Amino acid sequence: MNRKQIIEQIKSKRSFLCVGLDTDLSKIPAHLLDTEDPIFEFNKAIIDATKDYCVAYKPNNAFYECYGVKGWESLQKTIEYIPENCFIIADAKRGDIGNTSNYYAKTFFETMNCDAVTVAPYMGEDSVKPFLQFENKWVIVLALTSNAGALDFQFTTDTKGEELYKKVLRKTAQWGTPDNMMYVVGATRAEGIGEVRKIVPDHFFLVPGVGAQGGSLEDVANYGWNQDCGLLVNSSRGIIYASNGTDFAEKAGIEAKKIQEEMAKILDQKGF
Amino acid sequence: MNRKQIIEQIKSKRSFLCVGLDTDLSKIPAHLLDTEDPIFEFNKAIIDATKDYCVAYKPNNAFYECYGVKGWESLQKTIEYIPENCFIIADAKRGDIGNTSNYYAKTFFETMNCDAVTVAPYMGEDSVKPFLQFENKWVIVLALTSNAGALDFQFTTDTKGEELYKKVLRKTAQWGTPDNMMYVVGATRAEGIGEVRKIVPDHFFLVPGVGAQGGSLEDVANYGWNQDCGLLVNSSRGIIYASNGTDFAEKAGIEAKKIQEEMAKILDQKGF
Numbered sequence: 001m002n003r004k005q006i007i008e009q010i011k012s013k014r015s016f017l018c019v020g021l022d023t024d025l026s027k028i029p030a031h032l033l034d035t036e037d038p039i040f041e042f043n044k045a046i047i048d049a050t051k052d053y054c055v056a057y058k059p060n061n062a063f064y065e066c067y068g069v070k071g072w073e074s075l076q077k078t079i080e081y082i083p084e085n086c087f088i089i090a091d092a093k094r095g096d097i098g099n100t101s102n103y104y105a106k107t108f109f110e111t112m113n114c115d116a117v118t119v120a121p122y123m124g125e126d127s128v129k130p131f132l133q134f135e136n137k138w139v140i141v142l143a144l145t146s147n148a149g150a151l152d153f154q155f156t157t158d159t160k161g162e163e164l165y166k167k168v169l170r171k172t173a174q175w176g177t178p179d180n181m182m183y184v185v186g187a188t189r190a191e192g193i194g195e196v197r198k199i200v201p202d203h204f205f206l207v208p209g210v211g212a213q214g215g216s217l218e219d220v221a222n223y224g225w226n227q228d229c230g231l232l233v234n235s236s237r238g239i240i241y242a243s244n245g246t247d248f249a250e251k252a253g254i255e256a257k258k259i260q261e262e263m264a265k266i267l268d269q270k271g272f
Numbered sequence: 273m274n275r276k277q278i279i280e281q282i283k284s285k286r287s288f289l290c291v292g293l294d295t296d297l298s299k300i301p302a303h304l305l306d307t308e309d310p311i312f313e314f315n316k317a318i319i320d321a322t323k324d325y326c327v328a329y330k331p332n333n334a335f336y337e338c339y340g341v342k343g344w345e346s347l348q349k350t351i352e353y354i355p356e357n358c359f360i361i362a363d364a365k366r367g368d369i370g371n372t373s374n375y376y377a378k379t380f381f382e383t384m385n386c387d388a389v390t391v392a393p394y395m396g397e398d399s400v401k402p403f404l405q406f407e408n409k410w411v412i413v414l415a416l417t418s419n420a421g422a423l424d425f426q427f428t429t430d431t432k433g434e435e436l437y438k439k440v441l442r443k444t445a446q447w448g449t450p451d452n453m454m455y456v457v458g459a460t461r462a463e464g465i466g467e468v469r470k471i472v473p474d475h476f477f478l479v480p481g482v483g484a485q486g487g488s489l490e491d492v493a494n495y496g497w498n499q500d501c502g503l504l505v506n507s508s509r510g511i512i513y514a515s516n517g518t519d520f521a522e523k524a525g526i527e528a529k530k531i532q533e534e535m536a537k538i539l540d541q542k543g544f
Contacts, residue, residue: 022372024375060368060372062366062368062372062373062375062376062379063372063375065375065376065379065383066375066376066378066379066382066383067383068344068348068379068383068384069341069344069345069348072340072341072344073341076340076341091368093366093367093368093392093395094334094365095365095392096332096334096363096365097417097418097419097421098419098421100294100332100334100335101334103296103334103335103337103338104334104337104338106338107334107337107338107340110338111337111338111339111340112340120365120367120392120394120395121394121424121425122392122393122394122414122417122425122426123365123392123414123417123419123421123422124417124419124420124421124422124423124424124425124426125420125421125424126419126420126421127419127421128421142394142395145369145394145395145396146369147369147370147395147396147398147399148396148397148398149369149370149395149396149397149398149399149400150395150396151396152393152396152397152443153393153394153396153436153439153440153443154394154396156428156430156436156439157430157431158428158429158430158431159429159430159431164425164428164436167425167428168425171424171425
């Protein structure tokens, strides 16, 4: 999916919501555990219930890999099930030397047929560039993350007064373009979103941390908005675990719709 | 495998070699491609031919994941096939927010039964700590990598004059101990290895970059040695692709033996 198509989806669905599929066997409704592939059954119902309210899905690989081969099967089936008009993000946080990153890019863009993959920047240019060689595919670079540990290294200020996350933005923006690169910017650091927006005015941001992690949608929109909306705001637990009863999908749909309606208001206010 | 057992293996095998299983269908001998699981068949023969000369194996996940479910099957079978007296490193370069890293830790330590996993430090403490909660399991933090892109961020000097890779060492060393944490230090930066050794005198290093990437074993031993040897030196392509004929395993064994003999000399010189 290319940039133009993402923007069209945001406009037509009146939503910039990404639903995080962090599907955990210990949290899904008990009645699904007897099915052949409980993770896929859960995801299928969640996707059916939320697909009209979101423009993207983001399965986090860790939750699938921890079940080994069986987990990758569930992941692959889930990705195949996601409707064509939804952007698919593999939240995998990969990154290795060039030759190896090339295989990760093939994994997520060819084998798994995702639209985007999250990538950690620590290993520098040759670890990121192989992901940029695929048409209409996206690399989403970790810039400013939503967790407490972000403070350990991302705010380290260099001798020129530049914080590491800003250097990551400035340098990586030279490797890709706003048509094949996005950034992870945590909603828990609202003012940071504004700082990021100054450095990369045109890029889309993937914003985790709204909901369970405590970030505010309004702040995200205030600080992160650009002429193309420029935001994919993720919610995982707040939607997919809204209920752990037989009504889990219905309740997930209700939560997704609530966020979509808030987003529609923002889009209206912005005249988008 | 714990630290004491690693040291015992180094002493008895007279080797601190790690064989990297970066198994690539486009590079393995043609006659294996007709088998049911060519990657596993290749790895099995490589392991049989090299197991007396190395103390560790390091499959790099990218090379398996790019074949999806089938690739994970090959990886799992490979890990199960590695002899008990060899240390198994999942070179996966993971790292995510705490709750998610916990699932990656389960993936590699419980589901896959590896001894160690490589982890990227960008997301800080809560992304690394979940990997440290497993007895006799290891996290190997990326410190100074062997690739060109290492120069982009790892050498960024902060206002106190400390380079990022040194800050990573100093901080992460407070989260783990030399009994559950190692560091990736590239052989292509021999003097850097000496700098790293000053900051973390007691930790083991996983050193990629000898062989195809151009690093020298002698330099690595000169700069990186500590009282327990403290080194696991990896070679991948130089060993596993020594031949692409039917003699591939035999040739891999010969290459591994050559490195083991160099290592035995170093161990003798050091009186280890």
